[in-house]
Structure formats: C-alpha cells, structure tokens
Amino acid sequence: MAAVQHSHAGHGGDAAVPPPRWVAALDGVLGPLIEIPAALLVVAEIIVLMAGVVSRYVLHRPIVWSDELASILFLWLAMLGAVVAFRRGEHMRMTALTGMAAPATRAFLDVVAVAAPLAFLAMIVGPALEFAEEEAFITTPALDLANSWRAAALPVGCLLMLAVGALRLLKVADWRHTVGALALVAAVAGGFWALEPLFRGLGNLNLLVFFVGLVAVGVLAGVPIAFAFGLATFGYLALTTHTPLLVLVGRMDEGMSHLILLSVPLFVFLGLLIEMTGMAAAMVSFLASLLGHVRGGLSYVLVGAMYLVSGISGSKAADMAAVAPVLFPEMKARGAKPGDLVALLSATGAQTETIPPSLVLITLGSVTGVSISALFTGGMLPGVVLAVTLCAVVWWRYRNEDLSNVRRATGSEIGRKFLIALPALALPFVIRAAVVEGVATATEVSTIGIVYSVLAGLLIYRRFDWSRLGPMLVDTASLSGAILLIIGAATGMAWALTQSGFSGQLAGAMAALPGGAVMFMAVSIVAFIILGSVLEGIPAIVLFGPLLFPIARQMGIHDVHFAMVVILSMGVGLFAPPFGVGYYAACAISRIHPDEGMKPIIGYILALIVGLIVVAAVPWISIGFLG
Template identity: 30%
Template sequence: MTEALILLSMFAMIAIGLPIAVSILASALLGLWLLNGHLGFLNAALSIFDGATSFPLIAIPLFILAGALMNTGGISTRLIAFVSALIGFIRGGLAMVNVGVSMFFAEISGSAVADVAATGSVLIPAMKKRGYSPRFAAAITSSSASLAIIIPPSIPMILYGALSDTSIVQLFVAGIVPGVIGGFLLMALSYYFAVRYDLPREAGFSLPRLWETTKDAAWALVLPVIILGGIFGGVVTATEGAGLAVVTALFIGVFIYREIDLGRLYHALVEGVVQTAVVMLLVATSAVLGLYLTETELPQRLAQGISAVTTNKLVVLMIINVFLLFLGMILHGAAAIILTVPIFMPLVHQLGIDPVQFGILLTLNIALGQQTPPVASVLVTSCSIAKTDVWSTTKTNLPFIAVLMLVLLLVTYVPSVSLGLVDAFYDR
C-alpha cells in the first residue's frame, strides 16, 4: 500500500507541473525515509552518483552533440537535397523525402527531437509552400522522426541497455528490420494520401541532379557507415562509436562543408548540453527510485501477481504494451524507460521473454508516446515549427500512429521481425 501511495504522489507532483526529475527524486526520498529513516538519504546520494556515471550512458550526450553538429554543419540540408533528388519526383514525394531523411538522420543522432529540429525546420516550410496542409506536414515529420529512433543508433536503446544490462549492439541490430518496415509503410501511406488529395510532385527525376546531390552529400552518407560499421564490426563499442560520431560530424562541418565556425559551434554545444542535462538528470534521480523499488521488492511482487493470473507470454506482452502506451502519454520517453525497466525486467526474465525483443518493444512504445498528447514531446516540437495546433494535428496524425502501432504488434507477436538479424549475426 505504501509503495502505491509513493508512486501516486510522484504522478501527482508531475500532474501539478513539477519537473519530472524533481518529482521522481522527492517521491523516492520519501519512500526511502519511511523505510530506513535518515540512513536512506545516504544510500540515495550514492545511487545518484552511480546512476549517472555508467560508462554506456556516456554515449547519450555524445550522440546528442553529434546531432546538434549535424544540424549546424550543413549535413542535414545535404541529406534532404539527396533524398529529394532520389524519390522527390513521385507524387507526394516531399512527404516521402521527409520519411527518408528522418531514417538517414536517425542513423547518426539517435534522437527524435533532434531529428525534428534539424529536418522539420527545412522540410515543413517547404511542404507548406508546395500545398501540403500544416497539419499533414507536422504529422508526417513527427511520426517519421519517432519511428526513426528504433534505427541504430538510438538513445532510448542505449538507456534501456544500460539499465537492463542488455547488449546495446544487439539492440541496435534488432531495430534495423522494424525500422525499415515502418519507414516503407509510412512512405506507402504518404503515397496513398498524395493520390487521394492530389498532392504535388516535385521536379522530375534527373540523373545529373541526383549525381550532383550524391557528390555533395557523400560525406554525410559515409558518416553512418563509419559509425555503424565500427560498432557492428566490433571495432568500437556503442559509447566509442558515439565519440566517433562527434569527431566525424565536427570534421565534416568544419573542414569539408566549412559551415561550422566558433559561433555555430558554441550554439551546438549549448544545445547538446541542455538536452543532455534533461536526460541525465532523469537518469540520476531515477536511480534513487530504482533503489527504493529494489528494497520494497515491488517489481518481484508485481511479476508474481501477473504470473498468478497468466503465464502466457503473448497476454503478458499485451498487458505491458497497454501499460506502456498509457505511461507514454504522460511521461517523457527517458522517464518512462527509467520507471518501467526496474519494474518489468524481473517479469521478462521469469517468463523467458528475450530482453532484446523487449527493448525494441519498449522503444516503440516510447515512439508512440512521443506522438500522443498531452506530453507528445516530438509532436509538440513539430507543431511549433509548422505553427499548427497539437490536438487538430493529432487527428491528422492518427493514420501514421496506426503504422507505428502495426510495427509494435509485429515486434510483439512475431519475434523474428526484431530477433531474426540478431540470431543470424550472433548465432544465438
């Protein structure tokens, strides 16, 4: 009963507008004090330090910084030009370009918010100018950016892997097929709407234009090959790959495209620090909540309670999905991961659910949460660029959300969709 009141107090503090990290820390400290008195505060201090100094988590600020450098270094604009030359001639091609660029950009930044900020600021005004409604432009930009976080590298996967002691590299591999399937489904849906509403084509296909944009974007296209090739090839870890992403993005922006000067570098660093602070503060404070949950054995009791009702993996996964979908509506993605991993991992291990599959399932739920108000961090960012209302855009976004739901169902009930490549590469 006490544990339930502690968790309810946390959600109540979030509901009245307190920062999520403050709400998590305050409720966890209250719980530890009730359990252990003032000694609980000493353990909390150690947990905060340990929670924020895990080596794999260093990848998060580095990938965030790499995304900021891409945005200021001209990499994103060249990717847009290349993808536009490649598929922009199809009816509604600018919407497909939006999806394609998000998939490319995600292979470097790992962040949906960074994706929207970088590509949306260019593509959304262009789509509006070509006759797309602001709501449609915001919806496709937002959904494609959120889908792209399951394509490696992915900050939610890094966070989940560090908290659950799951191989981050295997999580990256597991996200490839679902990400590609979802991307093609979003493109197909965009084409359907383009035909139905007679959306415009861009300039006709031109081989010389494709060649020019390919040459111009060559360094940007090589960047994910360097990063992911190094990680998948076992040359570097995910954390080292994130460092490589920063160095490579900085080199390209300064010496190749020559668009990063000291002023732009300063703004990129500030943007990276601000985004990192939000995530890492959540990580640090959540370690205290994890300590409280561990001492109360709430996750184990929850696992036993669900197991007493059913041991069917498919039913349990359905229950978890419903819970995560609800949680994603009211919490930031990082906070949702941090809260759910300690609670559900004992159940995952008890029922023999593959932790890699569960990581992709969790990441997809985070992607859906980024599209569903009231929090909807990525959708809100996209709407602010498009200058449109969040709730009306959500109605337009429903078919694209349905695509994300379909990919989630495939990952949940057809394990080979996410685990096929992992099993093949790692002979599991």
C-alpha cells in the same frame, strides 16, 4: 527522446513589478560561470574518449586512466548541465494539462514548477554533502584520486541549482505567485511530515501514496519530472523507512554515472553538428531529388530522412530540428497542410526510436545489462517495418495530389546530389562499422562521428559556423543534464520500489497472467504506451525495464525482441497527443500550433500500432540479424 518544455514563470497583473536590477545582474554573472565550464566539459569528454580510441586502436598502447577521468568529468558535466537546464527552465515537464488552464493559473503553476524543485534540493543537499565526505575513503585505481573529487559534483550541483532557482523566483513578475507557490509547497511538505506516524503503519499502501499519488500530482501540475520523482522517493524513504538518505544520493549517483551514458551528450552534440555543417540538408536534398516528383513524395522523404538522421544523432530533438526546416517550406508550397506535416514528423519520431544510436537504446542497455551492440543491430529492421506502415498512410492521403507544377529531377541532377550527399550518407555506416569491428565502444563511437562531421563540414561542405559552436556545446550540456538528472532520480525511485518488495509482487502478477508470453507482451505494450505518454521515454525505461526484463526472459522472450517492442510502445505514447511530450516538441520545432496536428496524427498513430503489433508478433524482425 529528449523533448523540453520551457517554463516562463510569472505573468503580469496589477501586482506585476520588474525584478530588482541586482537580480538580473547577478543572474548575468552566474550564467556564464556555469555555462562555460559545462561547455568545456563536453569538449574535454570528446578529447579524452577520442584519445582512448587512438591510443588503443592506432597506437596499440591503451591509456589505462582514460575511462576513470571520463567518469569523473561526466558526473560534473551531468550536474552542471542540470544547473544550466534549471536556469533556462528546460527540465522536462508535462505541460499538456497546465497549458489548458487559465493564464493566471498557468502562471502560478509555472512558479510552483520552480518552488517544488527547490524544496527537493534543500532537503537533498545535506545527504549529498555527507555522501561526498564518505566517498573520500575510496580512491580510484589508476589516478589514485579520492572519489570525493567526483562525488562533490552532486552537492555543488544542488547548491548551484538552489541559487539559480532562488534567482528565478526573484524574477517572477507577480510576487503573489512566488509567495503563494512557496506557501503551497511548504504546506504540502509540512502536511506530509505531520502524517509520518500514519505512514509508518500503512505498509505497502505508501507506494500508492508516494509513487502514484505524489508523482501523478507533481507531473500533471507541471513540476519537472526528475524533481517529481526525487520528491516522491525522498518522502517515501524519510517518512516510511529507516534508510539513511545518503543511500538515495548514492543510487542517483549510480544511475547518472554509468559510463555508457556518456554517449548521451556526445550524440546530442553530433546531432547539432550534422545540422550545422549541412550534412543533414545534403541527405534530404538527395532524397527529395529521387522522390520529389512522386505523389506524397516529400512525405516519403521525411520518413526516410528521419530514419537516416536518427542513425547518426541519437537525439530526437536534434533529428527533428535537422529535417523539418529543410523540408517543410517546400511541402507547404506544394499544398501540404501544417497539421499533417507536424503529425507525420511526430509519427516518424516514434518510428525511429529503435534506430541506433538511439539514446533510449543506450539507456535501456545500461539499466538492463542487454548488449548495446545487439540492440544496435536489432533496432534497424523494426524501424523499417513502421516506416512501411506510415508510408501506406501517406500513399492513401496523397493519392490524388496535384503534381502538374512539379519538375522531375534529371539523372545528372540526382547523380550530382548523390555525390554531394555521399559523405553524409556514409556516416551511419561508419558509426555502425566502428562498433561492430571493435574500433570503438558504443560510448566512444560518437567521438568518431564528431571528428568525421567536423572534417566533412570544414573540408567538403565548407559550412562550419564557429560562432555557433559555443551555444551548441551549452545546449548539449543543458539537454544532457536534463536527461541524466531524470535517469538519476528514476534510478533512486526504482531502487526504492525494489526494496519495498513491489518488484517481486509485480513480477508474480505479470507471470501469473493467463495467456503466457502473448498476454505478457500485450500488457507490456499497453503499459509502455501509457508510461511513455505520462513519464517520457527514458524514465519509463529506467523505472520498469529492470523489473520486466527478467519476467520476459522467464517466459522465453528474447531480450532484444522485448526491448524493441517496449521502446516502440514507449515511442508511440511519447509522440501521441494529448499527453505525449514528444508531440509538443515536434510542434515547437515546426512552429505549428498543437491543435492543427491532433486530427491528422490519428491515422499515423494507428499505422504505428499496426507496425508495432507486427514487430511483436514476428521476433525475427528484431533478432534475425544477431547471428
């Protein structure tokens, strides 16, 4: 899931002054200079990967350098995307607590959410430059290029983020917030630096100070999650170990450079594309004609539509943005309460986390080594189980719905809508068949979906708004950069935890739990529900997946079964208020106030937990079709 909370630093007050004109002018120039290359990199990746598929499968003459070039471009896309996200205030933050604060406090914390990342970037840019210089001694095998061409993306990205962050601070209306935030961040950094001799003697208690205390304070104060992780890891390595800091940059590079993660931006773009071309609307319209006359029918359609769209886009934000605007107006016209709508939308977000090509599945496969195609196969049925439990709640809530004004669609209407929806309904099966038949890898298959969607939009649905293409590519780069920077920072943090010996201690403690595999599974469910709500799904998976999967294997739990339980648990936490950031994304997309959905969502969350327990108790649901 990729949910974003925008930070709008600075609110008026008696000290409010408009920013100097040169600041706005400079920002206006810098924006396109970053956004245009980022958008072009998304296009370049699509072309390179599609060329690889065509040359290998159609022409039987593989391009040996395509993966290499894609890898070089990918790190630049990730870093420029992260810069775009930082400029727009779109890096993932937990704003549940800051949202409850008084307006002046909230405005101050919004500025801290810019100042703290600047501190991390200022400290990491030196090691990033050193890392890029070291990579000059390595050359790529096919293109014979120095690896520094790729690694240079890291220091360039950091410098650009420093520039846009400084401009954001200059644009803050109340200069006292800026001065106060910078002073606070400097005081905290100085205090930690002064305490270095104390930290050196604390041993593994430092893990609590940095990875529990500092991360918790940062995340709860609204500092973007990637930078909260980065600050904690940098502080731990700099103040308690003798590890060269370029090692941290190397681990971040490793986390962000996994070629399988290249499917993240491409599936994000595919999600935006199916909404723009009308494919999502065609699917929803067909489902509504089938079930619109049933009590709670459109709620069943919402569950089914999210299942189908998730099988195409991989991005929860894209799924919700494709389905909600199509269904909600008619559901409201039939008397559905806004709170119930956003509650069910959030619940379906959690329910469909395992439906391929979920970005969380792709991330988990990349960090744990579990087969992506096995995860894609295993993820279908758990989503159905949770859909059934959600539908049971829908049936109960809408059993007395008044349908006297609802007209039942005729057979010919259903048939016509089915024919219109058929190209859209076929897309999930095209994507799955391409992976299973070996036409394309899990990374490449998104390009087949993109080409299919473009052709369907142009030739069948005749809906293709060329003017939206540029903003969609920039949005793709921004969301991808935000996700990938979190993965990079979490990879660095997971490495530091492993080096400290914590992972071994955790493994020992989990393996020693009474009750064996059943207790281990139960503890994992509770842990990932909590982690999903506080950390977001992807960082939770990157941090704890590599630690817990080996223990699960020792206990005889199948990798794919454990993956489904972990991902669904994390999804429940991600979409459950008051902390779940996915819930607030659903509210933002629906334009419904979060307070309205708090009560209705309780029933749906309980239904999800029941479904989750069934999936955990019956391994066949996850692994029955693996063959």
